[in-house]
Amino acid sequence: MNIKGKDYVIEMEGQIFHCALDVTMNYIGGKWKTVVLWYLRNGTKRFSELKKHIPEITEKMLSIQLKQLERDGIIHRKVYPEVPPKVEYCLSEEGKSLIPMLEEMAKWGRQKGELSGKMILINKPDPSKNSLVSQ
Numbered sequence: 001m002n003i004k005g006k007d008y009v010i011e012m013e014g015q016i017f018h019c020a021l022d023v024t025m026n027y028i029g030g031k032w033k034t035v036v037l038w039y040l041r042n043g044t045k046r047f048s049e050l051k052k053h054i055p056e057i058t059e060k061m062l063s064i065q066l067k068q069l070e071r072d073g074i075i076h077r078k079v080y081p082e083v084p085p086k087v088e089y090c091l092s093e094e095g096k097s098l099i100p101m102l103e104e105m106a107k108w109g110r111q112k113g114e115l116s117g118k119m120i121l122i123n124k125p126d127p128s129k130n131s132l133v134s135q
Contacts, residue, residue, distance in 0.1 A: 001019050001020055032062070033069060034102060036066065037075075037102055045088065046088055046089070
């Protein structure tokens with residue numbers, strides 16, 4: 001990468017990165033990691049809650065993504081000594097630093113969806129309950 005006319009690489013954990021974006025994508029790239037982080041941005045979630053928010057992901061893949069994010073220090077995993085075990089996931093401080101970037105990416109995605117596709121409401125309000133549906 002070139003910064004102010006000088007060429008640099010980033011060496012981390014035995015790997016050479018020629019672009020700072022490559023470092024970022026090494027940690028949050030792929031189909032599911034950013035989606036998992038998106039649902040953790042507002043607070044702690046259990047495995048089953050994440051699975052409910054992301055129905056297309058398999059349990060095995062969700063487990064793999066959570067382990068990688070935990071290993072990389074982006075999320076914390078807390079196990080409660082109960083039977084059956086209760087496990088919760090939340091963003092670490094480093095993970096929280098990704099929130100502004102995730103929100104900008106989501107904003108771009110919404111704009112692109114509105115321009116090139118259509119927004120489809122899937123949680124239609126029940127008129128008998130007279131309440132707002134949150135998304």
